[in-house]
Amino acid sequence: MRKPKVCILRTAGTNCDKETAFAFNKAGAKTQLVHINRFSSGEKSLGDYQILAIPGGFSYGDDLGAGKVLANELRFKLSDDLSKFVADGKLIIGICNGFQILVKSGLLPGNKRFKQEASLIINDSAKFEDRWVYLKSQAKCVWTKDLPEVIYLPVAHGEGKFVTKDKAVLGRLKKNGQIVFRYCDEEGRSRPYPYNPNGALENIAGICDETGRIFGLMPHPERHIEAHQHPRWTGKPPFDFARAKQVTSIGDGLQIFRNGVEFIRNNF
């Protein structure tokens, strides 16, 4: 079968590139880790890929706010290529730092291209936190097809509190069905910290653009590809509300990557 080509974008400080590649490979894609310098120098072309994945990490140390420097690099150096990529109906996913980059470059919510309308700011707890969260999927996003109502993924970030510029932006996100994931409890109810790990507005954990093809989220689907990554895989039901998996089964995150791969297979 034809394998969609995924570009896993790297730069100084990227650090979830290899496991993101592993997840896409497992989902049936062909992946390449590409340093952003290869695009700016013209050695590689974004047009050669069908999926752009911006993985987690601390691009340029997140020194000027998470994802900001790379977001600007995309806006000022690759905007034409990116616009074409999006116009061609291809897919973009940003995970954690990748989500921060998509939001700060204005690719998300994406209503006015390359204009920032939302942000991801320092957690209410004022510290980095690694913990597992329940997520309720709600939107008609390409990436979240066939997911169970509640899934379980880890977050690991210090700046994940989603906020919008104003109420109008939030209203539009709701109206257009762009809110893909909200933090919740194991039964899908909305609950405060630590269920909402960062104080995000309306428990928003991930959003997509109007087409549902550009998707960003704070949690790490690539860290729940296999059953043993679940924090309670060594337990057995009924002790685990989150449908503990048998060792041979898969993790909740894999379907997200499969959806991306399947979309490209069906449409390109």
Place this chain on the structure above:
Amino acid sequence: MLYKIEITDKPGIFDAVGEGIKKDILDLGISSVKDVHFAQVYTLEGNISDGDLKQICEELLVDKIVQEYELISRPGLESNSRTNQDRVLKQGEHIIEVAYNPGVMDPVEESTLKGIRDLGIEGVESVRTAKKYLIKGKLPEGQLKTISEKLLYNKLIQHIVKPAGKGTVPFGDSPLTEHTYQFNLVTVDLLGASDKKLLELSKRGQLFLNLAEMRQIKDYFKKLGRNPTDCELETVAQTWSEHCYHKTFRGKIDYKEELLKPKIGTVPLARKKNEGGDSPCLRTTKKIDNLLKSTIMEVTKKLDKPWCVSVFKDNSGVIRFDDKYNVCFKVETHNHPSALEPFGGANTGVGGVIRDPLGTGLGAKPILNTDVFCFAPPKLPFSKVPQGSLHPKRVMKGVVSGVRDYGNKMGIPTINGAILFHEHFVGNPLVYCGTVGIMPKDKSFKKTNVGDLVVVVGGRTGRDGIHGATFSSGELTHESETISSGAVQIGNPIQEKKMADTILQARDKNLYSAITDCGAGGLSSAVGEMGAEMGVRVDLDKVPLKYSGLSYMEIWISESQERMVISVPKENIEELLAVFAGENVEASVIGEFTDTKKLELCYDGNLVCDLDMGFLHDGIPDIEKKAEFIQTRHIEPKANTAKNLTPYLTKLLSHYDICSKEWVIRQYDHEVQGGSVVKPLSGIVNDGPSDASVVKPVLDSKKGIIVSNGINFRYGFIDPYWMAASCIDEALRQIIAVGGSLKEVAVLDNFCWGNPDKPDRLGSLVRSAYGCYDIAKGFGVPFISGKDSLYNEYTVNGKSLAIPGTLLISAIAVMEDTDKAISMYAKESGDLIYVVGETADELGGSHYFDLFGAIGNNVPKVDVKKAKLIFEALSKASDKGLIRAMHDCSEGGIGVAAAEMAFSGGLGMELFLSEAPFKSDCFAPSGLAMTAGVRNDTILFSESNSRFIVEVSKKNQKQFEKALDGLPFGLLGCVSKSKEFKVYGLDGKICIAASLFDLKEAWQKPLRW
């Protein structure tokens, strides 16, 4: 021209940084602060147009969604009137602005300059950042000072920007401009120096060399008929420092010990006949030549494991992982720098140890970190903090932040650790940082060849970290913070991350022949080591600098972070430089490896160092040190006759050593790289204390790595030998507890001790090294690497405070099948709970005794033969899938271990102490649990080694008991449906009854910050 930009959150946005500081101020006991607002400050230098400046602010520095900014130009130039009005402080408002000192690396500068270039803006020459705090509330001057000094800045690396008068603009008083350096060869008059003068030179130059060593250097130069240059003298001091050469461990020791007797199981050093006779002591004396070789390394030699690939040679110890890969492990300490600047010290400690695997063989990819700390208790009154020291809570918060920052940004999961507390760590916290790396089998060895080029890659060289190696080879004093301030630095993890990324690319293209890291001693030790066998010539003027003004000697010994040295065959140099340039990493050719057997350094064509490698690496004079271990008898606490032991269990769970470290663990990314199998926290709500952690370094393989640690300085107060034994037992126990086996386990030693020139300090060090030897050999686990950090003493007013001699044993195991991993939390009601291993009356050094302020004498011992049988039997049982949960019985004994399993699983337990196998002493003949005189608290809280609490489902009862046939175990009770934890004493009556909620609360509360 200078431009200053201040960025604050918009009104209505939650200021998380400000809120955090407000909480910290409250912790200081200052309650009058109503509000804290945080502002980020940037100072740009250059010629920037108004339009460009606006673009820099709005497109780069400010997050317009939530932030606003003020632009303040330099006074005397066109200034923004709105700004000046806003700057007037209202009554009860205070501003503290903290900026970096000149010469301190500001990691934000590089990214900001890059971001500005990406905007297409030229003309910005430099960027400095500062943090500004607006504090609202009535505060006397003294309190403001307390807040600044205790929370907001560290004068070693930062300063408070002088407050400005009304309407004026406070600018950093640090000049941004640079100095220039004029070459001037400095020589030191050794030839004409008397002994007194020699010592003075050593002290004044911070060389930390003793008289014999200074004389040796004098003699060497006498033969050459000239005086040394400053650079030559420094090079010798660096190379011969305790930090680099480990002269205590490698030297001669005249050892004497006196053990109390007769206690059953008190094992004297069996190497010499006991001379004690009828005296109350067991006396032994021994001449030791090279303690390291005769104990630690001897274990490895004797065991001769085929899977040990490279031990005690490279920057870390290497063992086999599978057919394709090897793994390597190194643990370092960064105690002295962390004492002075906790964030920077721990930060660069992590950065430094990551470069060890990266500098092993031809470079290993770092796959996990482990961090172990010892602090004074966070609630220590300020009056008990000696002059020149920081409060332990600040030290702890700073150290945790430093580890978090570096580990997370490098994308290396921090999966294992421990934190212990004792007042004696007040001037000298311990910060152990460890990293495991993985590399292809064919990249596990290096060899530099004559003619290879010397290439330095990564960060630039600055004036930071000068004298780190020699500084850590002496005691701290209250003046250390001033005289050694150069030794303190902060790291730049992204610099290291991109360096690591490119090094591994160059490695896979086979472009270089050897690699090593620039750690303590900087280029001096890295280049010196690589060229030790052949010779090397370096042009110091070719080393890229952060700023001009460094002398040739500063370049040579600077310990600037994030640098490595590689040796590159000439034909590969262009391709190699292209790999680094491709990802914006600097790589520079600075010299060449030669066949001269000499270390030759030049600056602008002038020879500034010309030393024989032979003298440098083997010229250090032999010194014999005296060591003495005299065991003392400690007071035993009065027998506790309380019938209800619940309050003691609760207190133990709240003991700082035992309580939950979730606050720390969650700040570390422990799942990046995706290989996490057993996480540091596990349980029904993911918050119980895992024993060891398990990761899969190769994602599509089932093979795993288990990492654990054993540390307990309290036993060392009684007998360092049994402390070492207990540490090894604990580290191995944790491996067994997660489903591992002893088949392929290697250990690392890290000794942190006081001044080894004092016989009692060295004596206990020697005794613990013998404990390491006997017990590691008994278990069949080789040492593959290690490190010592001596001189952990703090002198105030002539009185010396030594840390408790502390040994950390870190263990690494290869796990065949990670699907068989086991976690520690209770799984299902009705399951059986066993205790495996014997409990003895070994409350000496226990946390239970610590509740009474006592140490006691019956230290836990290890019957290594029996322990090994128990470990192996449990491995087999877990391999067969007979075990549902297993927990290592350590601090707080059976009581704490079982309670942790229960509340982590959210399930109650009913346990019967009469079923626990018991004997009076580890080496005594086995006895019955009901033996007269045995108390419930002894069984519950004794910290005897080699024990586990195991959960087994009823259907597997027979098979499990058969697997343990002939070994000591007892069916303690079962997991219950209720949310109660109940223990029945030897008399059949309840001695502990508590709700899971109360127990968990007691355990979580102390460090819920």
